[in-house]
Amino acid sequence: MTRTGPTDWLTATGDELASIRTALLAHYDHSRRELPWRGETDPYRIWVSEIMLQQTRVETVIPYYRRWLERFPDLEALAQAEIDDVLLEWEGLGYYRRARNLQAGAMLVRDRYGGQVPDTVSELRALPGVGEYTAGAIASIAFNEPVPAVDGNVKRVLARILDELAPSGSALRSLAKRLVDPKRPGDWNQALMDLGATVCSPRRPLCERCPLSPWCRARAAGTQEERPAAKPRGGVPKSVRITAVVVDQREHALVERQP
DNA sequence: ATCCCGTACT
């Protein structure tokens, strides 16, 4: 492969897409993090791991994930559990709504789908606590559906590939959709997330070790540290407080008031 | 798009 610079992803050829997929998947195959849910394809287990990983770091989740599967080894076990037992098992993870949603979802799948987790993004999205990201992750990892899974890490990776300060949701989705490897969608999505967690970090990304650097516009421009843009501090004030003091001609205050 | 939520960090 000979390359002259980062690709225009809107017009990328099939060969170019194949090249970037091959590069990242090869990297993933030899340097992926070994995690308890890696290589797993049981949709219930992927579901549990993805919900636990929302707003919670990997190291924290690992022991909870293991204990959870001992206590609730399959969807049926979770669906018939007492909510108090569910919450007890979740204790320490925080965001307890996730646990309530997970069990409500398990009951829903049991009652509406005969215990089989649905395999489409739209059906998955109907489960409580499952949004676009989580639905894509479950569909791709557990069911090999060629759909993207764009979490915070992936957003950063894509923003750097595009060298955009604040790529729109639609720009991110369309690029993510084009990139997904049709043969190994689950591995592809996990590879992108892994890359964001380990190489394409928010600060000081390790571009020298990045298998995607040949395709990365930010890397070519040297702007990787500033992509995506930091959030504007504070934002636009919604109101401005004005205080006036009325004085007479000798500058004695006639009216004073504490705001 | 924008808001909301619960938590961690400062």
Place this chain on the structure above:
DNA sequence: AGTACGGGAT
């Protein structure tokens, strides 16, 4: 106390 974060919900 205030803010940043990363998801979901609307």
